[in-house]
Amino acid sequence: MADLSIDVVAKAAGVHRSTVSRAFSRPEAVKSETREHILRIAEGLGYTMSPLAQALRTKTSTFVPLIVPDITNPFFAELAKTMTQAADERGYQLLLCVTNGDPAKTEGYFTAMQAMYAPFGIVAPSTKVDTDALKRFDFGHKVVVIDRVEGDSSVPTVTVDGRRGIVLALEHLRSLGHTSIGYVSGISGTHTAQDRMDAYLELSAEGSSTPLVLDSGSDPDAAARAAKHFLEMEKPPTAIIAANDMVAFAVISALGQSGIRVPEDVSVMGFDGLALGARFNPPLTTVRQPIADMGNIAIELAEKQNLNGSVDHVVLEPELLVRASTSGPRK
Amino acid sequence: MADLSIDVVAKAAGVHRSTVSRAFSRPEAVKSETREHILRIAEGLGYTMSPLAQALRTKTSTFVPLIVPDITNPFFAELAKTMTQAADERGYQLLLCVTNGDPAKTEGYFTAMQAMYAPFGIVAPSTKVDTDALKRFDFGHKVVVIDRVEGDSSVPTVTVDGRRGIVLALEHLRSLGHTSIGYVSGISGTHTAQDRMDAYLELSAEGSSTPLVLDSGSDPDAAARAAKHFLEMEKPPTAIIAANDMVAFAVISALGQSGIRVPEDVSVMGFDGLALGARFNPPLTTVRQPIADMGNIAIELAEKQNLNGSVDHVVLEPELLVRASTSGPRK
DNA sequence: TCGATTGCTGAGATCGGTTGCAATAACACT
């Protein structure tokens, strides 16, 4: 497989390279016999066009960066998975960029992607997105964010309705008979996380109950602290809502180590609907986010914006997913 | 930020573009004052070189593909995480390619990466790697595989010693007093998986005990079947070794749903050492693979091969990680 | 039958860099 350039194919087919180029990228502009002949020859040689050269010349590539803080977090992993799929159904190539929460890295990826003529990018942030910072980049106006953003932003976004999710969780738990429901807010300063917490605080205050936030740290030990807090209470809540599935896992684990059983002693709900939750012990009741939809929609929004400059903000409906980590309150 | 090409900088600095080029990529070839002047101007303009153009001309880029079957699998996610790190410490840019186990996609990524002049690639397979198939690609001889491969392959590899891992697991369990130890082999036809299973079969036959494979399917329900099998036995094993952490999670979950408790009723061990395991219920005892090392070494091997053609096969030592899912056998 | 329109293909500039080679400047040495 020596060097296979467009000229090689052109020569082999006895045409000029511009014709070969057209045969590939603007098929209707070349006589069908010629085209088929060229394509056949190219096929035989095992020729494919250089995306590099193409991008360089056309100033537009099919690379779509997906910027996530931590791929180890199953939420982002699932997002990445569905998005790769969604991306290449549409002819894009998803590039996964992991920032570890470092804003400098995020910027680095931005300039890199700009340099690679990515048509747009997707950002799933771990902190509130500073849209102004985004726009400092030439590339910043071609980004869709998977989170809510501040103000009347000109950046397209996809989110799920966190408040609605909390409503579902609360309804589920109350219908089971729980009246004392705590909350553990793990990590993150995203708007999404904020919204969930706010919704909890507001909605759980309804009726006779009072909100109870067991812990709101964002470090790895937050769940352990929440568990400790729980154990020290003389009248602990009979149910707990965790800000997301990972936190729920950690809470259940920490509780378990102190002999507290879920759901026998306390019900615990997550929020995300990770596939992993089905394999947890016990399988986790949770509020499912339509992650696959988010991925698809993110790309659609980006394309739409690129096309006609429209900036949409889509908010999706979450869905209750009852598994085994919740039950009636311990009598 | 209008179009910022090398010529713009050259004009601004009053030199020829070749000088600018050299100032960046071969600093010693240009007088230091000139260089600094150019760099300053470039800095001021916010100029960075186009990796595309560079790659096109030099026929070598810094893109390193990491090909994994499923990013949703925490093992690959952790690998990806440590490798992105390792990669950009060395000036590479890791491109995560997810195949979903589809060999066609793998090939697709190969040709794509070849086209992008990737210096080499890393493959973490989900099936036995067919090294001949690899070599059909021009790119195939620049790949390091994270698994053992068949025969006297000319492809560098990194693995951990699966047999040793099983020895550690067995020793741990036996020292706890277990004599009847089952095995659940989840997914995958990798050599790694095969090695573990073989080691179990051979080593568990020592002493008076006889091997007991609860299930060896690779589908999502394998763990459930294993659990069912366990429940139906009149004298089930007192401990179970799972082929990897994910399987262990699923087994514990399935067992839990039938009221079997871990480790009270049965001890369960995993294999991988996922961070997630620490948050499982109960925290999972497992055999840790040095994932971070694997990533670093994979890149080193690739570089070495590129440099002097050497093909090494590194096998790393696993390590016992005792958490809470194992204890003495139920009396 | 002839100019006009349309369809298809070739020429050559261009995208943003790199690099071998030539030219010039600077310095060393006899």
Next chain:
DNA sequence: AGTGTTATTGCAACCGATCTCAGCAATCGA
């Protein structure tokens, strides 16, 4: 002062495509 090096920089071709423009043949209308 004359000549041989060596350090710097400019020139121009090239990487592998795309794209505008022009040329040419075939088709069309009158």
